[in-house]
Amino acid sequence: MLSFRMLAPALIALALCGTGPASAQSFTDTQRGDIEVIVRNYLIAHPEVLEEAMNELSKRQAAAEAAKHEAAITQNADTIFNSPRGVTLGNKDGDVTFVEFFDYNCGYCKRAMTDMLDLMKSDPKLKVVLKEFPVLSQGSIEAAQVAVAARMQDASGKKYLDFHQKLLGGRGQADKARALAAAKDAGFDMARIEKDMASPEAKATIEENFKLAESMGMNGTPSYVIGKQVVVGAIGLDGLKEKISAARCGKATC
Known part of the structure; x- marks a missing residue:
């Protein structure tokens, strides 16, 4: 006071x-x-x-x-919205890009994943970009490395999304073992996953995401970039829809 x-x-x-x-x-x-x-x-x-x-x-x-x-x-717009190191889902030519920084051991991210999936279903003009931001533990880093390796062999993002849902939606702490199991269940080439997760590209991807997060003052997950706004924390489906509408037409609802 x-x-x-x-x-x-x-x-x-x-x-x-x-x-x-x-x-x-x-x-x-x-x-x-x-x-x-x-x-x-x-x-x-x-x-x-x-x-x-x-x-x-x-x-x-x-x-x-x-x-x-x-x-x-x-x-940092080009790296935030168009980096080949991000996983692009939804409408790749969408009028609004929704960028999420997440950690596989973040409880709020698990709930936020449902919000993201709902947005993709209800908003055909939305481009979604996922960026691994493993801030919580060594297990988070290991899971992110496997996720990057999954992205490296799946240009479409469809198999990655399956992997993403299996790992983020699963119970228990995410680590290398759980991430590899999710990748196997999603049908990835496991020999290549093992190779790519230790590659310079995997390291560069995570470093790029950390650098971006630092530049925007992100200190937790989930964090978002929507239009010209940075949003830190899970704000729920309605809150995200308002941010997307603001980016699309300058109002809470278009």
Whole structure:
């Protein structure tokens, strides 16, 4: 909770605004004390000012964060939306691209996968890009390596999606063994999977995704890029639909 002691320096500065540096410095301790009393009494009489100030601060911080995200997206747009190291699903020529950064051991990602599948079914104009972002454990890294190897032998993304659902939708912690089992169930060439998961391409893919996430301030999963917006955290199907509509037509619903 904010206290007067915390706010006093800023409020005093506002009270002195326009007097100029030289005259402001000429105030005596007694005069400054009198100003503090005036400001304190005003705030006690009008406490709604504090709420208004904090709301305005929150708006400015949110606007600054959004501008930072937009700049990062613009700077890295081709890699975010069109990198061959991402898995592309849905409409490859869609009018909106929905990019998800995920971890195979993220509980929220398991629920978010259902949202993604629902979006793909209901929105034929949506392009979906999946990016492995293994931040939770060594097992997550191992699973991501297998996932990249699966992508490397499946240009269509259809078998990858089957693998993705089997692994992310399964019970227990994802690791190399579980990921290999899911790849086998999805019908992949396992000898090639073993080879490709240790390849420079697998390492480069994960490094690329981490670099992108860092540039956009992502610190958890799932995280999304939708249009010019960065969304961190699972916001549910309705929330995602609103973000997609905003990217498509500038409104919550088109």
